[in-house]
Structure formats: C-alpha cells, structure tokens
Amino acid sequence: MDVPDDLDLFARMCFLRHFEERADALYRQGLIHGPVHLGLGQEAVAVGAASVLRPGDYSLGTYRGHAHALARGAPPDAVLAELLGRAGGICGGKGGSMHITSVEHGYYGSYAIVGAHLPIAAGLAWAAKIKRTGQVTACFFGDGTTNIGAFHEAVNLAAVWRLPAVFVCENNWYMEYTPIGDVIPVPLPAADRAAAYGLDRIVVDGNDVAAVRQVVGAAVQMARDGHGPSLIEAQTYRLKGHSAADAAGYRPAEEVAQWRDRDPLLRARAGLTQAGTDPAKLDEIDTKTRSDVAELAREVLARPAPDPAAAWTDVWSDGSWQWRS
Amino acid sequence: MAQLSYRQAVAAALAQEMARDERVVLLGEDVASGGVFKTTAGLRERFGGDRVWNTPISEQAIAGAAMGAAMAGLRPVAEIMFADFYATCWDQVANEIAKVRYMTGGQLSMPLVLRGANGSGGLGFGSQHGQSIENWAMTVPGLKIVSPSGPAEAFGLLAGAIRDDDPVLVFEHKALYGRKEEIPDGGPVLPLGRAAVVREGTDVTLAGLSITVGICQAAADQLAQRGVMAEVLDLRTLVPLDAAAVLASVRRTGRLIVVEENPGQLGWGAAVAAIAAEEAFDDLAAPVTRVSGGNVPLPVAAALEAEVDVTADRVVAACQQVLAPRQPSGKR
Numbered sequence: 001m002d003v004p005d006d007l008d009l010f011a012r013m014c015f016l017r018h019f020e021e022r023a024d025a026l027y028r029q030g031l032i033h034g035p036v037h038l039g040l041g042q043e044a045v046a047v048g049a050a051s052v053l054r055p056g057d058y059s060l061g062t063y064r065g066h067a068h069a070l071a072r073g074a075p076p077d078a079v080l081a082e083l084l085g086r087a088g089g090i091c092g093g094k095g096g097s098m099h100i101t102s103v104e105h106g107y108y109g110s111y112a113i114v115g116a117h118l119p120i121a122a123g124l125a126w127a128a129k130i131k132r133t134g135q136v137t138a139c140f141f142g143d144g145t146t147n148i149g150a151f152h153e154a155v156n157l158a159a160v161w162r163l164p165a166v167f168v169c170e171n172n173w174y175m176e177y178t179p180i181g182d183v184i185p186v187p188l189p190a191a192d193r194a195a196a197y198g199l200d201r202i203v204v205d206g207n208d209v210a211a212v213r214q215v216v217g218a219a220v221q222m223a224r225d226g227h228g229p230s231l232i233e234a235q236t237y238r239l240k241g242h243s244a245a246d247a248a249g250y251r252p253a254e255e256v257a258q259w260r261d262r263d264p265l266l267r268a269r270a271g272l273t274q275a276g277t278d279p280a281k282l283d284e285i286d287t288k289t290r291s292d293v294a295e296l297a298r299e300v301l302a303r304p305a306p307d308p309a310a311a312w313t314d315v316w317s318d319g320s321w322q323w324r325s
Numbered sequence: 326m327a328q329l330s331y332r333q334a335v336a337a338a339l340a341q342e343m344a345r346d347e348r349v350v351l352l353g354e355d356v357a358s359g360g361v362f363k364t365t366a367g368l369r370e371r372f373g374g375d376r377v378w379n380t381p382i383s384e385q386a387i388a389g390a391a392m393g394a395a396m397a398g399l400r401p402v403a404e405i406m407f408a409d410f411y412a413t414c415w416d417q418v419a420n421e422i423a424k425v426r427y428m429t430g431g432q433l434s435m436p437l438v439l440r441g442a443n444g445s446g447g448l449g450f451g452s453q454h455g456q457s458i459e460n461w462a463m464t465v466p467g468l469k470i471v472s473p474s475g476p477a478e479a480f481g482l483l484a485g486a487i488r489d490d491d492p493v494l495v496f497e498h499k500a501l502y503g504r505k506e507e508i509p510d511g512g513p514v515l516p517l518g519r520a521a522v523v524r525e526g527t528d529v530t531l532a533g534l535s536i537t538v539g540i541c542q543a544a545a546d547q548l549a550q551r552g553v554m555a556e557v558l559d560l561r562t563l564v565p566l567d568a569a570a571v572l573a574s575v576r577r578t579g580r581l582i583v584v585e586e587n588p589g590q591l592g593w594g595a596a597v598a599a600i601a602a603e604e605a606f607d608d609l610a611a612p613v614t615r616v617s618g619g620n621v622p623l624p625v626a627a628a629l630e631a632e633v634d635v636t637a638d639r640v641v642a643a644c645q646q647v648l649a650p651r652q653p654s655g656k657r
Contacts, residue, residue, distance in 0.1 A: 058397070089430070090430070091428060091429050091430040091432070092430030092431070093430070094427055094428055094429075094430050095428040095429055095430065099428045099429065101428075101429040101430075101432055101433070102432075103429070103432040103433060104432075108393075108396055108433070109425065109428075109429060109433070111421065113416050113420050113421070116389070116416055116417065116420065116421050117389075117421075118389070119385050119386045119387075119388070119389020119390055119392070119393070119417060120389045120390075120392050120393040120396070120417075120421065121393060122386060122389065122390050122393060123389055123390035123391060123392055123393020123394040123395075123396070123397070123401075124393040124394070124396060124397050125393070126378075126390050126393065126394055127393065127394040127396075127397030127398065127399050128397065130350060130375055130394075130399065131397075131398075131399075137393075149385060150385045150386075150389065150416070150417075153381070153383035153384075153385045153386035153389075154385070154386050154389065156381060156383065156386070157380065157381060157383060157386040157390060160381065161378075310430075313431070314426055314427045314430060314431040315426070315427055315466055315467055316426075316467075316491050317426070317434060317436075317489075317490035317491050318490075319431070321466070322565070323466065323564045323565060323566060324564075324565060324566035324567075324568040324600070325518065325565065325566070325567055325568050325569040325570075
C-alpha cells in the first residue's frame with residue numbers, strides 16, 4: 001500500500017470538493033437527470049478512510065457516495081458520465097448518482113435505501129472470513145441510518161461472527177432535514193449504540209483527515225488481524241442540503257458558520273502551512289484540481305447519450321432481460 | 326435410487342451441491358441444528374462450521390449477508406424459515422438482490438438462493454405462517470422463482486437453482502415436506518424455466534405450481550371418471566416462465582384453467598392467464614379461468630381454512646364450467 005503524504009491527502013480532498021461543486025452546478029443547470037446527494041464538507045472521511053484500505057479491500061457507501069467511489073480510485077470521467085447520463089457511465093447509465101459502483105476499485109456500491117448496505121457489508125466480510133483472504137470491508141453510512149433495523153441486525157451479526165468489517169457512521173447531524181438529536185434517545189447516534197454490540201465507543205473528528213486515517217486505520221488493522229468489527233462515529237457536516245435540491249434552510253446560520261470554520265480543507269491547509277508548506281503550493285493544487293474537473297466536465301458533456309438498447313441488458317447473468325419463453 | 330421425502334430431497338440437494346462446489350455455504354436460523362423443517366439435517370456435521378452458519382433472528386442480515394457473500398464469489402444458500410418472513414427483508418430481496426446487477430451495469434453477480442417453507446396446504450398455519458407468496462416476488466424483475474411440486478422436483482430444481490448464476494427464490498411447500506418418492510442418486514438436476522406435462526389430456530389444460538399440481542392431478546382423476554381428459558402442467562418455475570409450454574398445451578386442449586394457492590387478486594395465475602388470452606385467443610374454446618385461494622388473510626380453524634383453500638373439487642367445478650356448451654353472448 002502506498003502511504004500518501006499530507007499533501008496527497010489535501011490534493012485528493014481538493015479534487016473531491018471541486019468534483020462535487022461541479023456536480024452541484026451541473027444539477028442547477030438541469031444537466032443531471034435525477035437526484036444528486038453531495039458529499040461537500042465530508043471529504044476527510046472518504047479520503048482518510050480510503051487511504052488506509054488496501055487494493056482488494058471492500059468498501060460501500062450510500063446514495064451520498066461519489067466521494068467514496070472516487071477516493072477508492074473510480075475513474076472520475078466514468079462517474080461524471082453516470083451523473084450526466086452520457087456514454088461511458090460507470091454503471092452504464094442504469095445506476096445514476098445514487099448507485100455509483102466501481103468493483104474494479106473495491107467500491108462495491110452505493111445503496112439508496114437507508115441501512116440496506118450494512119447487511120451486505122457484513123456478507124462481504126463474512127466471505128472474506130470464510131475464505132481467509134485478509135480482506136477488510138469498510139461501510140459508510142449516515143447518522144440517520146442508526147435508527148433503522150438493518151443497522152442493528154448487521155452490526156449485531158458482524159459482532160457475533162467477529163467479521164472483518166469497519167462500520168463508519170458519518171454523523172453530519174441531520175437525518176435529511178431533521179436534527180439527529182430529535183430522533184435518538186442518546187447523545188450520539190453511533191457511538192452511544194456501540195456498547196449494545198459489545199463494541200468500543202469510538203468518536204473521531206471527521207473533518208480532520210489525519211485523525212480519520214489514524215482511527216479508521218487502527219480499526220482496519222484490528223479487523224485484518226481477526227479481532228472483529230468496529231463501529232466508528234466520524235463527526236462532520238455537510239456544507240449543502242440533503243440533496244442538491246435542498247437549500248437546507250432548516251439549519252441555523254450560526255451553526256453553519258461554525259462548521260464552515262471547521263471545513264476539512266481549511267483544516268488540512270492550516271496543518272500543512274503550519275508544518276512549513278508554502279501556501280502558494282496549496283493554491284496551485286486547488287487551481288489545478290479545479291481546472292481538471294472543469295476539463296473533465298467539458299469532455300463528458302461532449303459525449304453522446306448511451307445507446308438506448310442498454311436499458312435491456314444486465315438483468316440476468318447471460319445479459320438478457322426476458323422473464324418468459 | 327433412494328426413497329426420499331421432500332424434506333430429505335432438499336437436504337440431499339444441498340449436500341450434493343456443497344460436496345460438488347466448496348463455494349456453496351448455508352446460513353439461516355437454526356440451520357446448523359438441522360432447521361425447524363429438518364431440511365438441513367446433518368449438513369453441519371458433514372461439512373463443518375465454515376459451511377453451515379446459524380444466524381440470529383435477523384432476516385435482513387440473513388438476506389443481506391447472502392448478497393454480500395455472493396458479490397464476493399461464494400454461492401450462498403440462505404434459509405428464510407417461513408416465506409411470510411420475506412416481508413421483514415423485502416428491501417434486501419426486492420431492492421438490492423434483484424437489482425444490483427442491473428444498477429451497476431453488470432459489475433456484480435448475484436449467484437444466490439433464498440429458500441424456505443411456503444404455502445398453506447390446510448395445515449392451520451394461518452395468516453403469518455401459511456401464505457403462498459410467489460406472486461410477491463413475481464412483480465420484481467431480476468428474481469427467478471422456483472416452486473417444486475414433489476420430492477424429485479425439490480431435489481432437481483434446488484440443485485438447478487444453486488448452479489444458476491442469478492438470484493433464485495425457492496419456495497418449498499411445507500405441506501409437501503413429508504411426501505416420499507423414489508429419486509435416482511444425483512439427479513436429475515432440473516433446469517429453470519421448463520414446465521413439465523405430468524399428465525396428458527385433450528379436453529382442458531390444468532396449469533399448477535407446487536401443491537396445486539397434486540390438486541390438479543386429483544381433479545384430473547375425478548374428471549377422467551366423467552370421460553373428460555385433462556392435461557396437467559407443472560409450471561415448476563414462474564420466472565423464467567415456460568409460456569411456450571402453456572401455449573402449446575392450450576393449443577392442444579382449447580381450454581385453460583390456472584390453479585394457484587395464493588389469493589387471486591393479482592396472483593401469478595393472472596399473468597399466465599393473460600399470456601394465454603393474448604397469444605392463444607384463436608385456439609381457446611372457452612374463457613381462461615383461474616382457481617385461486619380466497620381473497621382473505623388465511624384463517625386457522627380447519628373449517629374456515631377449507632372454505633378458502635384451493636381444492637380438487639373447486640378445480641373440477643371450474644372445468645365443468647369451461648366445458649359447458651357456450652351460450653351466445655348476444656354481441657355480434
């Protein structure tokens with residue numbers, strides 16, 4: 001596994017930031033067919049966690065999954081083509097923003113039913129345990145997920161079977177439009193549920209990429225060494241609404257302002273400059289990744305729509321769709 | 326050859342496929358202890374704890390874990406103890422397992438089997454343990470549906486389902502588990518999507534599935550005594566549906582009665598009937614007719630259950646209607 005330096009991590013987060021901002025703009029221009037859920041502000045979780053996974057490890061995310069796919073190495077042009085419904089989409093145009101998947105890069109899917117992918121993650125980890133491959137499964141989900149049955153069934157199963165899985169709750173403090181505190185009887189959605197499954201209470205600053213690396217890295221190592229699963233609560237904040245269609249007017253302005261000060265990119269920038277990196281170097285990375293994304297969008301927007309015939313493939317393993325003779 | 330009960334045929338098919346392919350693993354509630362219907366008896370002892378896994382009472386975790394394992398290259402067989410319990414994991418089945426290949430543009434495969442006890446059969450299991458629910462699954466593109474009518478079919482279709490590279494729901498009928506039959510060792514393994522003519526006839530086609538195949542045969546016996554030769558078709562799988570076999574039979578007999586155990590309101594029989602009405606209209610001498618379970622939740626008391634269950638007498642009565650001389654409708 002390559003060990004990224006802090007500058008690499010900053011660059012990866014910058015790319016995700018510009019990718020999501022571009023996706024937001026494209027949505028507003030009416031160029032994206034269907035809903036889009038942006039990971040703006042949550043880049044440190046995706047980048048930090050992906051940086052401690054090995055090729056061959058599995059990861060899964062929610063409908064807010066662009067960043068997790070890209071962080072594992074999914075080709076950005078294919079992801080953007082999927083969002084834009086153009087040829088060469090990573091799911092062939094059949095998944096869209098909410099189902100970005102790149103099996104080749106270990107990203108086993110984005111799932112749009114809250115909680116659905118936690119049991120699936122347990123299954124991937126179960127297979128790795130049976131086959132003794134040493135692969136670890138990382139599963140990302142939001143704070144709202146901790147109230148659905150699949151969360152409890154999956155974490156319980158993983159704990160009972162001691163599966164090599166790391167469950168990472170990205171607590172952005174809102175289940176869609178409702179503050180998570182309004183719908184849980186404990187202060188923290190994931191951390192305060194861990195004890196029910198015999199797991200440690202783990203909280204990490206999800207806007208600090210180095211902290212995410214350290215905490216998720218330790219959990220991944222534990223899983224790889226056969227010591228079972230972890231449940232991590234990474235505290236973060238989404239800079240925009242639940243979906244691109246949501247202006248998030250339900251959030252107090254002072255709360256948003258506070259979290260803007262804790263933006264993971266500002267944090268990484270401060271850390272790097274403190275450690276002696278020339279701010280001009282960071283500006284250069286910012287500019288470069290922004291123009292890379294702009295160029296990417298130009299290239300993908302020039303592509304044609306996918307062949308409509310593709311709507312009829314990939315139902316069955318032989319490629320067909322017919323259900324009767 | 327061995328004399329096997331339906332439940333033993335299920336266990337024999339699992340054992341054969343587990344011995345043949347080490348990627349086949351089992352999970353479910355109590356499966357390591359043989360299962361409440363004894364359909365996994367002896368498998369933990371024979372194949373060990375790495376192949377047969379007891380789960381908590383967590384159907385979402387069971388179905389989801391099977392899905393994840395299938396994505397990772399295993400060929401899991403998950404037991405959903407009673408088919409009614411699919412309601413507790415329907416997201417995993419209908420939204421995830423059925424769709425993940427399509428949604429990912431073919432990046433992921435889903436070679437798994439979900440199996441368990443389905444159906445009423447007059448056993449008094451009531452509204453939450455006695456339903457026939459194949460039709461729930463039939464509304465969802467991406468799921469294959471198998472429903473064996475006897476021990477040989479239970480063996481052959483389960484083995485065929487395990488070898489299939491797509492997700493297959495196998496609905497075993499709990500009232501058939503005790504039925505016995507001679508089955509040749511090792512087979513035959515039955516391909517999905519092939520119906521079987523289990524009794525040839527010329528006057529009317531009775532299309533059944535699972536327990537209603539036996540009901541159709543009993544009805545055909547009664548009809549034969551009255552000189553009516555009924556053809557009985559065992560559909561065996563609903564998806565893929567052997568529509569060609571249905572149409573071919575209807576062309577021979579000119580009449581079709583579809584017999585399903587589930588309530589008739591949008592039961593699978595409606596799909597079969599619609600195909601015959603659309604594609605064999607000119608061959609039909611009478612309207613396509615359905616005999617279905619009552620459109621009520623299932624009652625328990627034997628007298629009430631018998632009132633709504635499908636019986637041979639009801640099939641015979643339906644036959645008499647379609648065989649009666651047609652009255653002119655007045656429309657010309």
